[in-house]
Amino acid sequence: MSRIFSGIQPSGELHVGNYLGAVKNWVELQREFEAFICVVDYHAITVPYAPADLRRRTHEMVVSLLAAGIDPSACSLFVQSAVPQHTELAWIFNTITPLGELERQTQFKDKASRQESVMAGLLNYPVLQAADILLYRADRVPVGEDQLQHLELSREIARRWNARFGRPTGAIGEDGAEEREAFFPEPQAQLTPTRRIMGLDGQAKMSKSMGNTIGLLEPSESIWAKLRPAVTDPARVRRTDPGTPEVCNIYHLHRAFSPPDVVETVHVNCSTAGWGCLDCKKVLHEHMELALVPIRRRAAEIAAQPAVVDDALAAGAARAREVAGETMAEVKERMGLA
Numbered sequence: 540m541s542r543i544f545s546g547i548q549p550s551g552e553l554h555v556g557n558y559l560g561a562v563k564n565w566v567e568l569q570r571e572f573e574a575f576i577c578v579v580d581y582h583a584i585t586v587p588y589a590p591a592d593l594r595r596r597t598h599e600m601v602v603s604l605l606a607a608g609i610d611p612s613a614c615s616l617f618v619q620s621a622v623p624q625h626t627e628l629a630w631i632f633n634t635i636t637p638l639g640e641l642e643r644q645t646q647f648k649d650k651a652s653r654q655e656s657v658m659a660g661l662l663n664y665p666v667l668q669a670a671d672i673l674l675y676r677a678d679r680v681p682v683g684e685d686q687l688q689h690l691e692l693s694r695e696i697a698r699r700w701n702a703r704f705g706r707p708t709g710a711i712g713e714d715g716a717e718e719r720e721a722f723f724p725e726p727q728a729q730l731t732p733t734r735r736i737m738g739l740d741g742q743a744k745m746s747k748s749m750g751n752t753i754g755l756l757e758p759s760e761s762i763w764a765k766l767r768p769a770v771t772d773p774a775r776v777r778r779t780d781p782g783t784p785e786v787c788n789i790y791h792l793h794r795a796f797s798p799p800d801v802v803e804t805v806h807v808n809c810s811t812a813g814w815g816c817l818d819c820k821k822v823l824h825e826h827m828e829l830a831l832v833p834i835r836r837r838a839a840e841i842a843a844q845p846a847v848v849d850d851a852l853a854a855g856a857a858r859a860r861e862v863a864g865e866t867m868a869e870v871k872e873r874m875g876l877a
């Protein structure tokens with residue numbers, strides 16, 4: 540069975556953007572593949588943070604994931620720092636990764652340009668990501684398009700390690716060199732089917748740092764208070780102005796939450812000025828509620844029983860450590876380490 544690895548930052552409660560863009564897909568994939576789903580707290584400490592806040596955000600993220608349908612009996616759900624082999628393998632990969640390749644990563648250049656003093660952890664972030672994936676020898680990684688460059692680096696690191704430390708196969712390659720076995724698979728992107736969800740400002744991807752999110756567990760009234768003023772097609776100045784649904788984030792949220800006949804109605808009513816944006820948003824809110832009420836209910840049940848979270852994480856970490864331990868034993872043996 541193919542293996543997948545997915546990581547998510549401990550950013551607290553999930554928002555609709557990361558639910559639709561990633562987690563909803565993982566809920567499907569956990570039934571098809573052997574899945575490792577990891578809350579990546581080591582990645583979160585590359586920026587300043589408060590320890591108590593990180594612990595709270597990690598817990599809230601796990602509650603959200605369980606409420607959204609991640610099933611600990613179908614996958615291994617765990618927190619990264621509970622499996623020490625992640626940083627152990629990351630160190631090893633640091634020794635075979637050229638500095639120039641890390642400095643060329645778009646996300647590093649973008650984040651570093653906004654910081655006065657850049658920590659080495661920010662530069663080495665994609666090396667830890669490669670370790671996260673390859674520790675489980677995962678052959679597929681569900682990602683959005685913005686993560687493709689980091690995934691390519693993971694593939695490159697796998698190739699480089701295999702070329703140096705993979706066991707000789709006895710065959711001679713086209714370049715005349717002896718071929719080596721691919722201990723680490725080159726992970727393939729499993730592109731997330733949902734289009735990138737924009738924030739309520741319609742300007743940027745939905746993200747906590749932009750303050751443009753709808754929380755997955757947010758109360759109904761609070762969601763409506765955000766939807767009501769949300770940006771729509773700027774061409775719809777008056778109620779009688781027809782719009783272009785494809786340019787409007789509300790339409791894309793309809794596509795994620797509303798049934799096909801409602802999406803069709805939205806398209807017709809928008810492009811013919813058959814209704815106003817407020818009518819459209821009310822219908823969206825109703826359909827969002829149908830999807831989100833059961834998730835909110837599950838989250839409340841889970842939050843009332845802390846043992847559910849603790850047990851899920853303990854079982855997931857035990858399975859993750861087992862696989863990670865096997866990988867590291869092989870890696871160290873082939874590298875001449877103790």
Ligand code: SF4
Pocket residue numbers: 771772775782783784787788789790805808809810814815816817819820
């Ligand atoms: S009618 Fe709906 S889809 Fe069209 S611009 Fe308004 S909110 Fe967007």
